[in-house]
Amino acid sequence: MEIVASNIGVAIAGRTVLEDVNARVIPGQTLALVGPSGSGKTTLLNVLGLLVPIGHGTLTVEGQETRRWRDARRRAFWQHHAAFVFQDYGLIEEESVAYNVMLSRLPPFWRRRREASKILPILERVGLPDRAQERVSALSGGEKQRVGLARAMFRAADVIFADEPTASLDRDNRDLVTAFLLGEADRGAAVVIATHDEDLIARCDERLELRSRTA
Amino acid sequence: MLRILVRVTAAGVTLFLAVIAALYVMAEEDGFPDGAEYTASVNFTQSPQSKTELVSALEALAADAKLRLVKVVAGPEDFLSTRSLYVFGPDAPTTPQPLSWFRPGVTGQLRAATDLGDTPLDGTFVYSGSARATAALDAWFKRSGATATIQHRDAGTIFGYALLNTGAWLPFLTCLILLTTVSVCWYALRARARALKILCGTPKRRILVDDLGSLLRICVLPVAGATLTSIVIVIASGRASSLTPFALALGALIAISLVAMVIAGLLTSALTWPSVATIASRRPPEGHFATIAEVLKIATLLLIALLLPPVVSAAQESSNFTRQQTSWASLDRYVSLRLGGPSDGDSLPAGLTDLARDADEKGSLAFSYAQGTADNPALAANGYDGLVMVNRAYLEAVAPALGFTPEEAGPLGTAGEPVTDTQLPVNISRYLASSFPLWNRAGRTDAGRETVLPAFRYTGTEPFPGISPVPGDLRLLSRPLILVTDSVTTTFTDGFLESTISSGNLIFGDSAWVQAYLRETPLGSHVRSVDRVSDAGLYAAQQQSMVAQTLTLSALLVLLALLTSIAVSAWISALTRSRRLFVQRTSGWTWPRILAGRIRWEATLAALVTLALILPRFGDISAVWALLALPLYLAPTLLLHRRAAATTFNSRINRTT
Known part of the structure; x- marks a missing residue:
């Protein structure tokens, strides 16, 4: 799935966050969004993920202009094509690991326990075997990020948007996240990563440097 | 987001209170016009004196005792919306002067008692003066063979009347519950910060004062703004003469509400104080509050559901006044x-x-x-x-x-x-x-x-x-x-x-x-x-017309309070579930699916409330209205939940940028 941003500008609460930025996301490629804090990395990631509307410029997904996309179409994009990995894990703390992993295709509650068996191989891959029914709030930070990865794996999305996915993780967990993201690109997914992690940046196919607008 | 919610609710509640203060002023004016200290319902049927003799005696008494004595009369120009005052004694105006009443649409004149004409002397008198002067009038009533039922002006009684007889107590109570709900919500969303402060060893008293102070500080501007707006409205509508009683009533209501909010805050704080074990177990600190907020909302709903029908039917009953007025007006030449x-x-x-x-x-x-x-x-x-x-x-x-x-x-x-x-x-x-x-x-x-x-x-x-x-x-x-x-x-x-x-x-x-x-x-x-002949009937019709207006206003206020309560509840729900909303939405869930749990809960609640409305009235026509309550409640509720969820989602995205 190809996403192209041309000369886009974004203002939030009256403050210009992005101005005339160009970006291209290609299947099978990892794109690192880099720059100092406040340079708009997360905003650009959210723009490419259709979470934040653009002020000017064009943003296309598979050649289709998205500016006039209605809510249902954006939702369909999130449901069928995109997966998000957040710095704060993006998990529902009071729900179980299985619930969070199966979120995009959540079965009715009476079938959840039975269907949780389908995600066991994924949980094993992220080092959380036998933790499917545990509450997320009881997990450590690194474990939570692994649940986030498991969810992205379960979805087998066309595009993965990762916002500071390795921040505040130990080396083992950082390696696990990096391996996952590169593996997803190898699978054919387009991967966009907003990060300060130099190791991760070095292993990405492309990098887009953003400058601080306050500098 | 929460700050906006608290500010909007504080301003909204203050405007509600302003309307209730206006109801108080109207009730005061209905019962004790002309700033009178006493009101007397007098009947001269058994008096041996002629009306001319009685009027002369009252004129003399008012002059001698320095008593401000006034007869309140409906009409005669327009019986429904005219209320005139006939003054006895030296205070009487030489020519009729226009009177301005606080109640919208009511006019009248200040006239001399000698202008009474065919107007019967029986009816309502209001008066004020020294203790000796009022005692002299009481004694005169007895001497002249009149029967008089006298009532002394008492702010508590008038306030009670304004709240109870006009149905205004229901929106007032709803306002208090709304403020409590917002206060609970405020504490809920500061729960994480409070847990951190406890871990940092901040003294308990300091945490309590900080939380309470921040809540009160955030309310000051909207309350002041709404108060000022209501005062400007009172002045701009030509009712500046009633500004003092209005401002005093509004001030008292705001003070009561603030005290209620502080008590609610302290209680919430005490009930939900996190233990170190809770903090260590990594349970979300907001968890305590969802139940309290929901219980308060159910209390509001039940209160409104059970008490709105009587208020509405009382308003409908009193609205017969126009028919009464027409009936009695047909006899006005007799x-x-x-x-x-x-x-x-x-x-x-x-x-x-x-x-x-x-x-x-x-x-x-x-x-x-x-x-x-x-x-x-x-x-x-x-x-x-x-x-x-x-x-x-x-x-x-x-x-x-x-x-x-x-x-x-x-x-x-x-x-x-x-x-x-x-x-x-x-x-x-x-x-x-x-x-x-x-x-x-x-x-x-x-x-x-x-x-x-x-x-x-x-x-x-x-x-x-x-x-x-x-x-x-x-x-x-x-x-x-x-x-x-x-x-x-x-x-x-x-x-x-x-x-x-x-x-x-x-x-x-x-x-x-x-x-x-x-x-x-x-x-x-x-x-x-x-x-x-028609005066007594027309005066009663006018009184009922005024009660009907007030009841209708109260019923309207209750509906607005209900809508505000639903909105506040929707926002609290969205705010306390913002993380869940965000994660589900970015996983491609539709709004109806995300809100399904809330919709089920609201539908159950609406069904229970409908049942509560129907059961005591089984077989009554109002059951049809009660059944209508289900869609009427659900439609705005779902819209408000959808709106609150979407706004919370967007603000969360922007916060992450």
Whole structure:
């Protein structure tokens, strides 16, 4: 799935966050969004993920202009094509690991326990075997990020948007996240990563440097 | 987001309180106009003095005792929306002056008591002055044979009246619950910060003061803004003279609300204080609050659901005032005579029947004698709510207001069905058979009653006005049995005519002719006053009209409070579930799916509330309204939840940028 941003500008609460930025996301490629804090990395990631509307410029997904996309179409994009990995894990703390992993295709509650068996191989891959029914709030930070990865794996999305996915993780967990993201690109997914992690940046196919607008 | 919610709710609640303060001022003005300290409902029926003598005595008393004494009168220009004050003593204006009332749409004049004219002296007086002056008036009431029910002005009583009798207590209580809910929400969303402060070893008192202080600080501007707005509205609408009582009432209400909010805050804080174990177990600190917020919302809903129907039906009932006003206004040219009191002995003055006969010949004599079910229990048992004896002149006077045209064959036109003696319920027939011979001019017999006093079942849609034998007591009857005489003076005995003139059931349509007649005949010396018949009914209709306005406003306020309560609850729900919303939405869930749990809960709640509305009224027409409550509640609820969720989602995205 190809996403192209041309000369886009974004203002939030009256403050210009992005101005005339160009970006291209290609299947099978990892794109690192880099720059100092406040340079708009997360905003650009959210723009490419259709979470934040653009002020000017064009943003296309598979050649289709998205500016006039209605809510249902954006939702369909999130449901069928995109997966998000957040710095704060993006998990529902009071729900179980299985619930969070199966979120995009959540079965009715009476079938959840039975269907949780389908995600066991994924949980094993992220080092959380036998933790499917545990509450997320009881997990450590690194474990939570692994649940986030498991969810992205379960979805087998066309595009993965990762916002500071390795921040505040130990080396083992950082390696696990990096391996996952590169593996997803190898699978054919387009991967966009907003990060300060130099190791991760070095292993990405492309990098887009953003400058601080306050500098 | 929460800050906006707290600010909007604080401003909204202050505006609600401003409306309740306005209701208070109206209630105060209704009960104690002209800034009076006392109100008295006075009846001079048993007084031996004439109206002129009574007015002179009151004028002298007001002057001597330095008493501000005022008679409150509905009309006479427009009975429904005019309320005038007639001043006794040296304070009386030389020319009528316009009066401005706080209640919208009401006008009136400040006039001298000497302008009272045909207006009866019976009714409401308000007064203020020194203790000696008011005591002198009380003593005068007793001396002059008047019966007076006196009420002292008391802010608590007026406030109670403003809240209870007008239904305003319901929106007031809802405001308090809303503030409590917002206060709980504020604590909920500061729970994480509080847990951190506890971990940092901040003293408990400091945390409590910080939380409370921040809540109060955030409310100051919106409360001040809304207060100022309401004051500007009061001044701009030309009611600056009532600004002080309005501002005092609003200030008191705001103070009560703030105290309630502080108590709610402290209680919430105490009930939800996180233990170190809770913090260590990594359970979300907001968890405590969802239940409290939901319980408060259910309390609001139940309160409104159970109490809104009575408020609405009371408003509907009172709205009959327009019909009453039309009915009584049709009699506004008729006057009754107040005859000399007991000092004249038991006998009535001679010449009364001559006056009645002359008036009857002129066609200006009307007769109405009404009994209710309390006077005659047999009526209720047979489906009637009253028995009214009338003559044709009376029917012709009231017919236009009641929407029928009297015909030769049927005096009630399309608004009445003849009832033969055999069709009359036995009890009523027996009552008439025993009573009529006492009144019958043709002799002590019941024979011929059906011919001279035929009976009709009233089938009109407008209530039928009747004059009871108790002076000043006017009644509206929905299903009366009506007995109609063609000529009251040829049907009834002189004794009956005299007693009905004396009781105000025989009334005269030409006031000027009656006054001239009384001046020219010895009868004049026995007549204490000539009073307009409709005043008492019109004053009561005006009072009810004012209560109806207030109740309607209260019902409207309750609905607005309900809507605000739903909005606050939706925002709290969205705020406390913002993380869940964000994750589910970015996983591609639709809004209906994300909100499914809330929708199920709200639907269950609405169904339970509907049940609560229906059960006590099973079989009643209001059940239809109760069933309508389900979609009427769910539609705005779902819209508000959707809006709150979408806004919370967007603000969370922007926060992450």
